[in-house]
Amino acid sequence: MESALMLLCPHQPSLLFSAVAKDMLQCCVRRGFHLQKLLKGTPLFPADLDQPRLKLSVQHYLQLVDNCQKLWPGPELAHLTAQSWLHHHPHPLLQLLQHCQTLPEALLLFVRYQSLLLPLWYPRLQRQHGMVRLELRPALQLGAARPFIEHLLCSFLTGFFQRELGLAPEKISMTWLSDNPDWSYSLEWGVQPQLAANWTLSWPTHWHRQPLPLACASRKKLQLSWCQTLQQSLPPCQGLWQQTEQLLFAQLPELPAQEQAAQHLGMALSRYKRLLAQQGCSYQQLCDQVRFSVACDAMAQALPNRQLALLLGYSDEHNFRRAFKRWAGLLPSQLRVLL
Template sequence: MSKALLAFDDKAMLLSTAALDMILLCQRRGFALDSLLKGTKLFEQDLRKATTKISPAQYLQLVSNCQKALPGPELAYLTAQSWLHHSHSPLLLMLRHSANLQQALLSFYRYRSQLLPLVYIRLQRVQGQLRLVLRPSFDLGKQQAFIEQLMLHYLLGLVKQQLGDTSRLSISATGMDYETSWLYQHQWQLTPELCLQNCLSLPLALLKHPFADANPVLWQQQQNWCLYLQQSIPEKAAFTEQLEQWLFTVLRQSPSQEDAARHWGLSLSSLKRLLALQHTSYQQLQDQVKACAAQQALLVQGMSNKTLANRLGYSDEHNFRRAFKRWTGLLPSQFRS
């Protein structure tokens, strides 16, 4: 394994950063703490400790409880707003005091285990744009939409806070109800587009625009704190995330399940068991990776089906067209249009 494995019950997330703001929001709306902590094995005194750690399973239960208290898209937006003004998280302060968006994204990538290691961002360059595609690290169940919206609202808020404008950005989503779409239009003046991936797109030129709160001294101080915290919160990643990342690098070879097991030093049965714990299979994961790569390539003008089929390890473009229809429900020509 390239990184230590993050298991569903590993206590590897700081409660004070990942979930406390969300809990306090619900409390301020009059909801009892007992109901918000139900099923988490957490107690009121745990909220008062800056060092309390929770597992992904506990975090998802907290999200579920808070969503019952505050249903709808508002909770994700308000939690993201709290993150933007957080004064205790070294990582969030580090992002705020970055020189520019490029440095902020690099810092987030390096230290995201100290915030929310349940999703990761895959970067795609397409025609002068940078696409930040959100990918789940775990099977997040019904809470996946909340977590992805939380990350999108935070990234949009960071750009708005530091660059003053989000008009050059765009949002794509796999599905969005009227209330969520209205919130994006009302708060960010953006109309989300339906797509096969959840992503935020921005001009590459924005990466180097200086942040309003850029401060190299404060940034370095917070990075030192992040380095210190890494001793107690070592960088970990879910197995499905690590396997996905590997599959992206070996797309053309179309490795078999047996190849993957050998690469990770696992028996075939162990590989299947690890994936079954995340309610997925090797074939499902490989299809998702190929679909993600194909969608990126189809956004590049001039990429033919034949070229793309070869890139994804298909010798016959007709087989690729059938596979793309199976992955997405659309033919490549329909997706392009």
């Protein structure tokens, strides 16, 4: 039987332990948690924390996150791990970002090489009304680990902007998945999240002209070389979930039938359905997620329901409102009040 993990990569999937898990575990150990409990359910031993090239399967990384969150629930661990990434992590991608000349260059390299750091999500960059939006979307089913991973990424990126650009926190806009935003973002970063369908960070495009303080062409070249070398041992890849969503975003408003999507991705319909089921989702669920994401983006631009219906491929406003209520549990008018 095909493993859901194989959707992440056609080869044996692996993450670099020292990049994704070591800092998290060390934070827990400093908090007083026993390392044996943190490693439970994985093939790892305490001595493995000192191996710089140790590789870890996606399944075992998610198990480590689950172990840590059971002992240390809440967002604090993700924030502390992000702080470690920002200030003293030796990973070549994290070092590369601070030696770039400008923010656009850093973001481009972050998107290009993010699979070296945590290939469980994928970014979508958009420009809207003088702002740049970075949306974070899961590349596969993350289960209970999803909140931790999203906290980690958003904390890292928010901290990176503030560190490199010297910005006041209120200039960074963050959107949240719930109408009860996490207090920790206001406490840690001075950012007050707003309601949205997906995690996003937004910032003015004029920030792109500001040079980064530690820009250094020679150091950037060295770290880029290390990233390219590392990429050969951890090849970049796209999960089936991610490939499907990207196809759907590109095809809106006329979404392809499931058979057409399977054909586009080069597999039989039966196998495609089976692999999506192993990811804990269906084709219809991915269609709904993409439509909901686009709808919330468009609602923030004050588009009326009639235009939203056309944008998402619905024949009339009634069908759109009924579908939106199924996605969000609210009618569009009710969500607009919250937005």
